Amino acid sequence: MGIVDSLNAGWTQLLDLLSKVIIPDWTSVVGLLPILIVLGVVGPIFTILMLFWLWYFVTKPRRGVVQLAEGPYPAPIGSDGYPIFPPGEPYCYHDALVYPPGATRCETCGRELLVRCPKCGLGRAAEIDTCGNCGLVLRIEKRAGGKALRPVAGPPPGGAAVA
Numbered sequence: 001m002g003i004v005d006s007l008n009a010g011w012t013q014l015l016d017l018l019s020k021v022i023i024p025d026w027t028s029v030v031g032l033l034p035i036l037i038v039l040g041v042v043g044p045i046f047t048i049l050m051l052f053w054l055w056y057f058v059t060k061p062r063r064g065v066v067q068l069a070e071g072p073y074p075a076p077i078g079s080d081g082y083p084i085f086p087p088g089e090p091y092c093y094h095d096a097l098v099y100p101p102g103a104t105r106c107e108t109c110g111r112e113l114l115v116r117c118p119k120c121g122l123g124r125a126a127e128i129d130t131c132g133n134c135g136l137v138l139r140i141e142k143r144a145g146g147k148a149l150r151p152v153a154g155p156p157p158g159g160a161a162v163a
């Protein structure tokens with residue numbers, strides 16, 4: 001037994017060990033394939049879903065604010081500390097709430113709503129649609145049931161085309 005022989009033996013052992021590490025055991029890799037597919041396919045989908053979910057919840061509050069505008073909303077406070085009521089919109093002076101057009105009574109305190117004339121600025125009850133000061137008529141129409149007069153598209157009934 002010389003030194004070369006023992007070195008060769010060690011070298012062979014090392015190569016044997018390396019071959020086991022480098023060449024994978026294919027049966028175990030095939031067994032892992034479903035997990036790899038799940039991680040490679042479901043993982044990105046799940047990430048995208050999470051991003052959509054996040055995006056949905058980030059953008060959702062804005063829609064809520066838009067919906068709030070349909071109901072009564074607190075009147076903005078001016079620099080003098082008093083609430084500012086936009087002209088032509090019903091409001092409750094007691095609760096400082098501004099109501100959508102068509103409302104006549106406060107949902108919070110039950111008081112009659114007031115409205116300020118957009119033309120002369122005089123306040124009156126929201127039930128009255130004509131200004132007692134300047135005569136301006138505020139048309140209170142509900143958007144849902146209102147019969148809007150639309151211009152008829154196409155030729156007028158009498159103007160038939162020349163045959």
Ligand SMILES: [Zn+2]
Nearest residue numbers: 092095106109
């Ligand atoms: Zn009120």
Ligand SMILES: [Zn+2]
Nearest residue numbers: 117120131134
């Ligand atoms: Zn007026």
